[in-house]
Amino acid sequence: MRIVVMVSGSGTNLQAVLDAVRDGRIDVEIAAVGADKPCRGLERAQAAGIPTFLVRPGEHPDRESWNRALQEAVAAHAPDRVLFAGFMRIVDAGFVAAFEGRIVNTHPSLLPSFPGAHAVRDALAHGVRITGVTVHEVVADVDAGPILAQAAVPVEDGDDERTLHERIKTAERELLVATLGALARAPHPAR
Ligand code: GRF
Numbered sequence: 001m002r003i004v005v006m007v008s009g010s011g012t013n014l015q016a017v018l019d020a021v022r023d024g025r026i027d028v029e030i031a032a033v034g035a036d037k038p039c040r041g042l043e044r045a046q047a048a049g050i051p052t053f054l055v056r057p058g059e060h061p062d063r064e065s066w067n068r069a070l071q072e073a074v075a076a077h078a079p080d081r082v083l084f085a086g087f088m089r090i091v092d093a094g095f096v097a098a099f100e101g102r103i104v105n106t107h108p109s110l111l112p113s114f115p116g117a118h119a120v121r122d123a124l125a126h127g128v129r130i131t132g133v134t135v136h137e138v139v140a141d142v143d144a145g146p147i148l149a150q151a152a153v154p155v156e157d158g159d160d161e162r163t164l165h166e167r168i169k170t171a172e173r174e175l176l177v178a179t180l181g182a183l184a185r186a187p188h189p190a191r
Contacts, residue, residue: 001184004079005033006087011041013085013106016173017180018048026181031077034070036089051077057089067092074099080188084138085176088117093140101189103138106176108168110134110150115143120165129155131164133172135179149179 007014014033020026033045034053045052053073060066070091074082075098084105096103109119111134116122123131132152137145151171155164 001027001080001180001188002029002031002078003081003083003180004031004074004077005045005083005085006074007033007035007039007041007045007085008037008088009039009041009086011039011044011086012169013173013176014041015044016177017083017085018044018050020177020181022048026177027184028180031079032074034073036070036087041086063092064094067095071095071098078191080191081183083180090142091138096138096140101137102191104148104179104183105136105138105143105145106172107134107136107143108165108172110152111136111143111147120168121161124155124159124161124164131155131168133168133175135175148183149175151175 005014005017018030021028021030030050032051032053033042034055035042037056038054042052055066055070055073057066060069080102082099082103084103107119109123110132114122130152132150134147135149136147139145153168153171
């Protein structure tokens with residue numbers, strides 16, 4: 001299964017996938033890694049010898065233009081699936097339609113609880129004792145697509161956003177790699 005991975009941040013999820021591919025644990029080829037800004041995730045891809053691309057919103061006149069440029073940059077690598085691994089941008093319906101049923105996102109909560117950019121903070125503020133991670137298909141509505149896999153993570157006394165997010169990310173990396181491995185073994189949706 002050929003994938004393009006999109007990142008915005010530290011890229012630890014990407015690193016888990018890079019390691020699993022390198023060790024032959026999943027039947028995945030990372031065709032390219034893209035980002036919306038320079039970030040550690042892009043550096044990790046470069047260090048692994050994977051082609052990278054950058055499509056910055058600030059270099060486009062509007063959201064529509066940025067979405068089309070991103071779509072073209074991803075499509076140029078002809079992926080079977082597109083993975084959003086800590087990609088902190090919302091793509092439009094045209095982007096989703098271009099890769100219909102083939103975009104996978106990882107989100108640090110048990111969806112449908114706590115969608116959005118502050119899932120860990122929101123879960124803490126709500127006082128839940130169990131949160132977790134969701135790997136799901138991307139649809140036009142944010143954090144709303146069909147759920148592919150979930151793992152529960154306990155909230156510990158004294159947790160702050162950072163400690164809880166780190167515990168979630170440990171579970172997230174494992175779940176993401178396992179889910180990608182399962183997707184790679186299943187028939188791929190038509191390109
Ligand atoms: C992950 O928890 C992801 O779900 C969230 O941001 C984090 C990204 O971490 N949206 P990393 O860049 O993979 O280290």
